[in-house]
Amino acid sequence: MTALAEVGCHLPASAVSIDTVGAAAGADERQMWTFRRFYGLNEVRRAPDLDLRDALGAAVGALTTLPGNEHRVRYVLYARTVSQVAPAGDCPVEDVCAAAGLTRAVAFTLTQHGCATGLLALDLAGRLLEDDGDPDALALVLSGEKTFSTALQLIPESTVMGEATAAALVAPHGERDRLLGYACRTEGRYAEDFPPDALDPAFLKEHNTLLAETVREAVEAAGVTLDDLAVVLPHNVNRLSWSWTCRELGLPLERVFLDNVPVTGHCFTADPFVNHVHARAAGRLRPGDLYLMAAVGLGATFSAAVLRH
Numbered sequence: 001m002t003a004l005a006e007v008g009c010h011l012p013a014s015a016v017s018i019d020t021v022g023a024a025a026g027a028d029e030r031q032m033w034t035f036r037r038f039y040g041l042n043e044v045r046r047a048p049d050l051d052l053r054d055a056l057g058a059a060v061g062a063l064t065t066l067p068g069n070e071h072r073v074r075y076v077l078y079a080r081t082v083s084q085v086a087p088a089g090d091c092p093v094e095d096v097c098a099a100a101g102l103t104r105a106v107a108f109t110l111t112q113h114g115c116a117t118g119l120l121a122l123d124l125a126g127r128l129l130e131d132d133g134d135p136d137a138l139a140l141v142l143s144g145e146k147t148f149s150t151a152l153q154l155i156p157e158s159t160v161m162g163e164a165t166a167a168a169l170v171a172p173h174g175e176r177d178r179l180l181g182y183a184c185r186t187e188g189r190y191a192e193d194f195p196p197d198a199l200d201p202a203f204l205k206e207h208n209t210l211l212a213e214t215v216r217e218a219v220e221a222a223g224v225t226l227d228d229l230a231v232v233l234p235h236n237v238n239r240l241s242w243s244w245t246c247r248e249l250g251l252p253l254e255r256v257f258l259d260n261v262p263v264t265g266h267c268f269t270a271d272p273f274v275n276h277v278h279a280r281a282a283g284r285l286r287p288g289d290l291y292l293m294a295a296v297g298l299g300a301t302f303s304a305a306v307l308r309h
Contacts, residue, residue: 002126003174004307005138008062009166009274010055011264012047018160018265025153035160040239040258044162044265046147053092053099056142059167059270060100062277066140066169070100073169075128075139076107079121081268081297082145082152083111096142105140114297115235116184118143118269119305122170122293123182129172139170144270155266155298157199159237162265166273176287181222181306183214190300203300208241211302212248215294218304222290229306230289232256233275235296236266257284271295285309 018041022032035041047055056078060066066073078093093107113120118141125139144165147153154160187210190203219226232255234242239261246253257279260271267274272293279285287309294304 001173002122002129002179003171004122004177004276005169005171005174006063006065007166007168007273007276008059008064009164009270009277010058010062011164011274012045012050012055014046014048015043015263016046017043021153021160025150027154031156035238038240039159040261041160041265042262044160045164045263047163051092052146053095055144055146055163055165056092056096056167057099059142059144059165060096060140063167063169066100069138070102071104072136072138073102073105073140074132074134074137075125076102076105076142077121077125077139078107078109078142079117079269080109080111080145081115081117093142102140112299113184113186113301113303114299115266115269115271116295116297116301116303118272119182119293119295119303120184122168122179122305125170126172126179129170135172137172141168141170142166143268143273145268155199157204158241159266162267164264164267164270164274166270166277168273176309178308179305180224180308181218181220182304183217183221184301184303185210185214185217186299186301190298207296208244208248210300211245211294211296214302215249215292215304218292218306222306224290224306226251228290229255229292230286231279231284231291233272233279233291233293234258235271235294236261236264236275237296269295
């Protein structure tokens, strides 16, 4: 059974207020006030001194169990929100592998699920390891991106983007963080919402219902109930959106780990994995707990995964 062997993350040291980001992106001041007042957003983390390979490498460096096990890593999957993250000819994933000593790994990227691609990568990594049949093999899932263009600074009516990164070691089996159920659905009628010049009003209206339905599908696939979940590790879009989704689910908002929303913003595909690290550190995720990771990618893809810590 697919399991997370370890999750590490990197939060840049530089905190930037969302007002500064909004001014640079030409956002309406009223929208930024709404972000602060109702959405629970305050600042994001940025790393102007780090390029993409260094930012991803910092997350890999947070993995304490990787040193000495580099030869076991069979696959490296970089889960991306956008299809182009580096100039033509640059190979940041291959550079990260070389720096980490992952000389035996097949490295590739995943896109098309937007910010939900990280959970797709987790599921795919487990499938690849299962098909290989090597019980000692590992896969490495990388997530997080740079806000290198104005279009990637913020999503109108939704969130502000940060640059935290994460790295997750995936094993074909394990006693902890076992993947019990995964659900994913794509609503192609919202494909024009990416890049997000303006979100379709119908998408904003349906977003929470569609996410709630996907969460229920993942819970059912895991053979558990919503009441069994100790915590939800969300994508950090905003607090208001999760309050509405919890209302759809009949789930207490306090069950959702929202601590990072005010301090990291939405970090592309990395959010659920960053939240995993911080929920553990905060004592919100304890051995034996059932928990759910969830994410939404513009385009629009909804994903959820149930695991037992």
